[in-house]
Amino acid sequence: MDVGFEMHVFCHNETTLGEITTTLVRAGSCLLCILRHLGVRSPHFYCRPWKDIEAYVLSLLPSTVKEKESTESNTHPFAIVNKPCTLCLGILQEHSTKEFFEKIKEQGDKEDFQYSSFIASLTVPVCAILRQHSMLLFLKDTHKSVYEDKEDTDIPSIKDVWKWRNGPVLGQVLGASFDQKSQFDILLNFLYPESDRECGFLLDLKPDIFKKRKISKKSKKFGWETFTRANVNKVLTTIPDNVFRSKFQCPPPVPAKLCSCNISICHDALYVAGRYNKYSRLLSQTPWVIDGGRKGETSVEELICTPIDQLFKPDEHRFSSSGREDVDVRMLGSGRPFVVELINPHKVKFSQQDLTNLQRKINESTEDIKVRDLQIVSKEDTLVLKEGETEKIKSYLAVCWTEDPVPDEKLEQLSQIQDLKIQQNTPIRVLHRRPLATRERVIHTMSATRIDDQHFKLHLSTQAGTYIKEFVHGDFGRTVPNMTTLLDMDCDILELDVESVELDWPKKLEEGEETTALSEKRV
Amino acid sequence: MEVTKSQEQQQHKYPSVIDRYFKKKYYLFEDRQKEAFCILVHSNRICIVTLGETHPILSKNKCIRSVSFTIGDVNRLDNKVSGKAKRGAQTLTATSPLCEITCDDGEKFVVPAGMKGQLIEVNEQLLNNPSLLTLKAFLPLVSRR
Numbered sequence: 157m158d159v160g161f162e163m164h165v166f167c168h169n170e171t172t173l174g175e176i177t178t179t180l181v182r183a184g185s186c187l188l189c190i191l192r193h194l195g196v197r198s199p200h201f202y203c204r205p206w207k208d209i210e211a212y213v214l215s216l217l218p219s220t221v222k223e224k225e226s227t228e229s230n231t232h233p234f235a236i237v238n239k240p241c242t243l244c245l246g247i248l249q250e251h252s253t254k255e256f257f258e259k260i261k262e263q264g265d266k267e268d269f270q271y272s273s274f275i276a277s278l279t280v281p282v283c284a285i286l287r288q289h290s291m292l293l294f295l296k297d298t299h300k301s302v303y304e305d306k307e308d309t310d311i312p313s314i315k316d317v318w319k320w321r322n323g324p325v326l327g328q329v330l331g332a333s334f335d336q337k338s339q340f341d342i343l344l345n346f347l348y349p350e351s352d353r354e355c356g357f358l359l360d361l362k363p364d365i366f367k368k369r370k371i372s373k374k375s376k377k378f379g380w381e382t383f384t385r386a387n388v389n390k391v392l393t394t395i396p397d398n399v400f401r402s403k404f405q406c407p408p409p410v411p412a413k414l415c416s417c418n419i420s421i422c423h424d425a426l427y428v429a430g431r432y433n434k435y436s437r438l439l440s441q442t443p444w445v446i447d448g449g450r451k452g453e454t455s456v457e458e459l460i461c462t463p464i465d466q467l468f469k470p471d472e473h474r475f476s477s478s479g480r481e482d483v484d485v486r487m488l489g490s491g492r493p494f495v496v497e498l499i500n501p502h503k504v505k506f507s508q509q510d511l512t513n514l515q516r517k518i519n520e521s522t523e524d525i526k527v528r529d530l531q532i533v534s535k536e537d538t539l540v541l542k543e544g545e546t547e548k549i550k551s552y553l554a555v556c557w558t559e560d561p562v563p564d565e566k567l568e569q570l571s572q573i574q575d576l577k578i579q580q581n582t583p584i585r586v587l588h589r590r591p592l593a594t595r596e597r598v599i600h601t602m603s604a605t606r607i608d609d610q611h612f613k614l615h616l617s618t619q620a621g622t623y624i625k626e627f628v629h630g631d632f633g634r635t636v637p638n639m640t641t642l643l644d645m646d647c648d649i650l651e652l653d654v655e656s657v658e659l660d661w662p663k664k665l666e667e668g669e670e671t672t673a674l675s676e677k678r679v
Numbered sequence: 680m681e682v683t684k685s686q687e688q689q690q691h692k693y694p695s696v697i698d699r700y701f702k703k704k705y706y707l708f709e710d711r712q713k714e715a716f717c718i719l720v721h722s723n724r725i726c727i728v729t730l731g732e733t734h735p736i737l738s739k740n741k742c743i744r745s746v747s748f749t750i751g752d753v754n755r756l757d758n759k760v761s762g763k764a765k766r767g768a769q770t771l772t773a774t775s776p777l778c779e780i781t782c783d784d785g786e787k788f789v790v791p792a793g794m795k796g797q798l799i800e801v802n803e804q805l806l807n808n809p810s811l812l813t814l815k816a817f818l819p820l821v822s823r824r
Contacts (some may be wrong), residue, residue, distance in 0.1 A: 317787060509718075513714070557693060585700060588723040591762050629696050632727065633804060633811075648696060 161251050166195035167302045176299050177216040179522045183291065183407035186241035187213055187322070188248040191428060192312050193291065194370045199320035203341035242407065243287055244314050245348050246414030256417075257329040260342060265331065267335035268469070270503045271423070273338035274330065276323065281348035281415055282383045283355055285392065287408040288457040293397055294407040294628050309390070329342075338505075339424035348415035355383040357403040362391050427500045429533045429541075429662040430462055430515070431454060431491030432477075436524035437484045437651075442475065446481075452483075459525050461496055461516050467506070479620065481654050489551075491528060495538050507534070512665075529665045540661045549600060551617040551655040554638065559646035561609035566643050570614070571603045573642075583626045597622040617657070620635050624651050705731055706773065706793030713738075716793050727820055728777060728793060730812060735788070742783040743809040748801055750776040751787065761796045765801070768797035777801065 167173060173194070179507040180190045187209050188202060188426040196202070202209075232516040242245050250256065323334035332340075359366050359382070366382050367542070400406075426470060434441075434456060443458060444451040457475040465473055477494035481487050499676075508531065515530040576599040583592050605613045616624065623635070628649040630638035697703075701719040710713050715731030730737055747753035753769070755777060760768045772775075772790035778801065780788045790796075799820045804811055 578741065584721055584727070585723065586726055587725050587820075589763060592760055592765065631696075635801075650691070650693075 164613070166306070170219075170300065171607045172299070172338055173216050174218040175346065175479065175578045176295070176302065177213060179295065179298055181217070183240040183294065184239065184410050185291075186239075186244060186249050187318055188252070189241050189243040189314075192243075192314075192518060193295065195310070197312055202317055202321040203324070204553060240411045240414045242410055243284065245281060245346070245411055247278075247314055247318060248321075248345055250414055251344070251346070251417055252318060254329065257322070257326045257534060260419055260421075261330050264421055266340075267421060268502050268534055269340070269421060269423070270466045270505055271330075271333040271338075271340040272505070273451060274340045274342050275334070275336060275338045276325070277298070277341055278318060278342045278346045279343070280314050281346055281351040281450070282385055282388055283351040284314060285388050286354060286404060289392055289400065289405050289406045289603060293401060294399075296349040298408075302657060323455075334525050341422050341424070343418075343420045343422065345420070348411070349574040350412070351483065353387060354404075356393055358383065358388065361395065361399070361679065365391055369397060381559075392569075423502070423504060425535070426468065426501050427495055427533050427538055428468075428498065428511070429493065429495045429534060429537070430460075430492050430527050430530040431527075431662070432487065433459060433489075433491045433526045434481065434485075434487040434524065434528070437486060439524050440483045441477070441480045456525055459522055460494070460518060460527060461514055463514060463521070464496055464498070467503065467510075467514055468498050468640075469502040478541050478542065478548075478659050480651075481548070482625075482653070487657075488553075488653050489511050490659045491526075492654070493541055493659050493661055495533070495541050497538075508532075529662050531537060531662055531665060533662055537662070540659070543659070546620050548618055548620055549617050549620075549630045551615070553653045553655050554614045554616065554624060554628060554649050555650045555651040556604075556612055556614050556628055557605070557650055558610050558612075558643060560644055562612065562645065564606070565606040567606060567612060570642065573602055573664040575600055576602075576637070578622075578627060578638070579636055580623055580626060581631070583623050583631050583634070595621065601625065611650075624652055701727070701821065706790070706791065707731075712745065714788065716790065718793050722772055725799070725820065726794060726796065732789075736780065736782065741786070741813075743780055744783050745781045746805040746809045746812070747779045747781070748777075748806075750779055755798065758798050758801065760797075760799055762772070763800055767783055768787075768799060771796050771798055778805075780809075 159163065165173065167176075176194065177190060180193055185205070190213055191202065204212075240452070241249055285308075288311065292306065292308060292311065296306075326342075327334040332461050366386055408600070437453070438452070440452050440455060441456045443455045451603050460471050461475055467611075474497040475494065476497070477492055479492065483493070511530050511532065518525075518527050518530075578597050578599060580597055582592050582595075599617075599622070600617045600619070603615045605615075607613060614628075616627075618627075622632075626635040626638070628639045628647055630636070630640045630647075648672065697719060698748060700721055704718045704720055706716045706718060713733055714734045717729050717731040718822065719727040719729060721727075733739070735741065736743065753776075755769070758767075758769045760766065772795050773791065773793055775792045777790045777792055777798075782788075802811075803819070
């Protein structure tokens with residue numbers, strides 16, 4: 157027997173070990189699957205070079221068997237490439253070789269990914285569960301004393317063994333570290349076309365568990381998958397051994413060919429947050445498409461996301477902000493918080509300095525918007541954003557016009573009002589895309605500064621979700637009270653600016669030269 | 680922020696809410712063309728039915744006693760819509776009556792929808808305050824689909 161490998165096999169009797177190994181070889185097991193079924197649990201055993209593992213297994217075989225095997229067949233009993241393994245279907249054979257790893261690397265390079273660490277997610281064909289169960293039953297029959305108390309879970313899984321053996325090696329080929337916490341995922345989807353057919357008998361045995369599932373949005377990934385790992389595992393525990401043996405060949409049949417592998421590479425989403433100011437009254441927040449045509453050259457979203465996309469190269473981006481303003485409304489003060497979710501970014505190695513440079517680039521590209529505090533945030537952080545939309549107080553400045561000259565006392569009265577409750581019916585201008593409803597909102601404070609007889613500036617701070625324009629002109633009396641009713645004369649709004657969005661997020665970054673210039677730029 | 684020059688010029692002739700968002704379209708009864716109705720069409724296709732400037736109520740400065748939303752066997756107050764798509768709305772054609780106005784002198788006028796569409800809401804303020812009609816109040820809100 158061999159040298160200094162630590163192993164915990166199911167039995168230590170040389171003869172019995174030899175018999176079991178023979179059984180496994182004859183049943184069509186590959187090298188690593190033999191080790192699995194012998195109960196080898198230590199990861200670094202599986203990492204030994206193929207030659208050493210081969211030599212070890214060979215050494216277990218009784219000499220009589222060794223001779224017999226070599227004379228009876230032309231191919232070496234352990235030709236790992238020639239005979240598809242009945243248990244792992246090639247996952248621990250062909251898909252554990254350097255050639256396969258090179259393929260993975262090639263794909264990563266072709267798709268232009270940049271990464272320094274990775275995890276591997278394997279999807280093993282469902283029938284492998286049945287095949288393993290079948291092999292275990294066979295071993296219980298032929299080597300009762302060793303296997304009678306063993307469960308499917310006592311055998312190290314194909315996935316675990318694959319990762320133990322191949323994780324570090326793949327890491328070397330890719331030039332990146334194999335790290336459980338990595339955000340870069342290499343998905344290996346192993347496909348064996350006969351899998352469903354092999355599971356077919358379960359449908360007859362337990363029809364109610366394997367109802368065909370409709371393609372819903374969630375199961376789109378799996379299509380018409382009737383047999384899942386979860387339900388097959390569940391069912392196996394309820395099928396008595398003799399019933400299983402009658403329906404499924406034990407030991408499992410030799411597969412016609414190896415399974416194939418779909419490699420897909422994906423990086424977890426990255427989140428870039430910041431605050432933006434909008435100085436134009438002609439710019440929409442998101443691309444404005446109406447009746448199939450584009451209205452407006454660009455939008456806040458595009459001005460911010462296009463440079464970000466150029467840097468991170470995501471498959472797509474999602475822009476969301478803490479509320480939004482109309483096209484003709486400016487966003488002043490310290491700006492509105494936003495977050496850009498980058499789906500599957502191909503480039504990810506960026507420092508805060510890179511982001512500050514990106515921020516400068518965005519700010520230099522246009523006068524219409526300015527961005528500040530651009531930074532990468534975690535997924536959990538983004539939840540704060542939507543909180544700002546519904547809970548925080550917003551401050552505005554409106555330029556108002558009255559039909560008749562408005563007396564000082566009336567303006568003075570406005571400043572006395574605190575926490576005014578108003579009822580707003582869905583404004584007509586959004587009624588085509590919102591349900592009809594009455595919403596109660598609160599105007600916390602107001603103060604008016606006269607411009608002339610019929611014009612004044614109105615500062616207000618209100619509850620989130622208040623329609624300011626409708627509060628001023630009344631929307632045909634559908635918002636009450638409104639400025640028209642408060643001043644007892646027709647009132648209209650000429651201009652509106654958002655002065656602040658009171659959400660203290662994302663973190664304020666140390667002001668560089670450009671951010672100081674920003675705050676001095678506008679009132 | 681100072682009032683910009685364009686606003687100063689508009690001090691005397693500033694586009695109102697209606698001017699900014701709506702186009703005015705008129706509907707007339709074939710046989711009684713003086714009874715005109717002005718339908719305000721928003722750019723989002725939602726319409727507001729109002730009395731036209733030449734309508735006798737306005738041109739003859741009549742006083743309105745009451746407005747009734749029950750005409751025949753239809754009660755416009757029963758109209759309930761739900762969701763973005765305004766399901767459950769009463770359907771309207773150009774001649775569907777929306778409400779009946781009774782003036783102080785007893786004369787009655789029917790207000791037609793003036794267009795095909797779904798009824799979104801009626802102005803219930805008119806029940807308590809019918810004189811709003813002669814000011815700038817709106818009648819029912821109708822959507823053109």
